[in-house]
Amino acid sequence: QQQVKQSPQSLIVQKGGISIINCAYENTAFDYFPWYQQFPGKGPALLIAIRPDVSEKKEGRFTISFNKSAKQFSLHIMDSQPGDSATYFCAPRGTSGSRLTFGEGTQLTVNP
Amino acid sequence: KAGVTQTPRYLIKTRGQQVTLSCSPISGHRSVSWYQQTPGQGLQFLFEYFSETQRNKGNFPGRFSGRQFSNSRSEMNVSTLELGDSALYLCASSLVAIPNEQFFGPGTRLTVL
Numbered sequence: 664q665q666q667v668k669q670s671p672q673s674l675i676v677q678k679g680g681i682s683i684i685n686c687a688y689e690n691t692a693f694d695y696f697p698w699y700q701q702f703p704g705k706g707p708a709l710l711i712a713i714r715p716d717v718s719e720k721k722e723g724r725f726t727i728s729f730n731k732s733a734k735q736f737s738l739h740i741m742d743s744q745p746g747d748s749a750t751y752f753c754a755p756r757g758t759s760g761s762r763l764t765f766g767e768g769t770q771l772t773v774n775p
Numbered sequence: 776k777a778g779v780t781q782t783p784r785y786l787i788k789t790r791g792q793q794v795t796l797s798c799s800p801i802s803g804h805r806s807v808s809w810y811q812q813t814p815g816q817g818l819q820f821l822f823e824y825f826s827e828t829q830r831n832k833g834n835f836p837g838r839f840s841g842r843q844f845s846n847s848r849s850e851m852n853v854s855t856l857e858l859g860d861s862a863l864y865l866c867a868s869s870l871v872a873i874p875n876e877q878f879f880g881p882g883t884r885l886t887v888l
Contacts, residue, residue: 695875706779706865706879707818752818760830761808761867761874765818 666690669753669766676773682740684769686753689734693755693764696729698738701750701768710751711738743773777801779868779880787886793854796883800847800868807849808877809841812863821864824849825872853885861887 668687676682684698697712713720713727713736720727726739740747750770754763780799788794800807809821820833824843841851847868853860863884867877 697875704881706867706881708879709876712875754818756873758873760825760872761806761823761869761877762820762831762833763808763810763818763867763877764820765810767817 667753667755667764667766669769671769672767673770674772676743676771678743678745678773678775680743680773682738682743682747682771682773684738684751684753684771685735686737686755686766687733687735688753688755688764690755690757690764691734692757692759694758695756696727696736697754697756697763698725698727699752699754699763699765701752707752707754740771743771745773745775747771748773779866779878781864781866781880781883783883784881785884785886787888788856789888790856790858792856793852794856794885795850795852796864796866796885798849798851798866798868798880800849800866801878804868804870804878805847806869806872806874806877807843807847808867808869809849809851810865810867811835812865812882813861818865821851830872856887858887861885 699707700710701707729736753766808823843849863882869877
């Protein structure tokens with residue numbers, strides 16, 4: 664069962680541009696919506712997260728937009744930098760424990 | 776503060792063998808989760824432990840098992856290895872049972888020949 668669908672699979676952006684990654688979920692039991700960033704040879708690391716009672720959260724150049732009725736949330740990276748080149752995963756979490764359900768991942772490349 | 780440690784970092788086994796992977800969480804963390812990462816299936820949840828109790832288990836065959844010790848260190852075991860078990864196995868630790876942030880280790884790269 665595909666519970667979390669992430670798009671696009673890959674994204675190429677010029678330095679200074681905006682990167683947008685989308686995530687759609689089916690499970691209404693999810694109650695925490697993080698984005699993780701993974702560099703080659705490393706484990707994923709939490710980038711930013713949002714609770715379902717908030718529609719938007721901004722931390723520096725990173726913003727999450729959340730649409731509960733549509734069961735979608737997205738990651739916006741403003742002023743994208745080459746150092747942002749990585750794989751990004753949405754990974755919502757339910758209420759029963761620490762289990763994350765990962766999207767397929769988006770490989771972001773920011774060209775200098 | 777030291778991060779999550781996974782040993783070994785790389786492992787090569789042959790079909791039919793068994794393997795044990797180890798994860799040492801961040802000091803004070805009591806929750807440990809395991810994930811399998813492959814190019815085809817992405818990141819899939821294996822199981823999670825909190826205070827030595829398995830709280831959740833993913834959709835993997837019984838050949839995959841795990842445990843957590845009283846010092847929160849965790850091991851996972853895969854018996855009768857298959858070629859499809861080749862993957863990066865990631866461990867994540869967190870302070871509480873339902874965490875907002877989980878800290879991942881660098882993973883153990885398992886290759887089954």
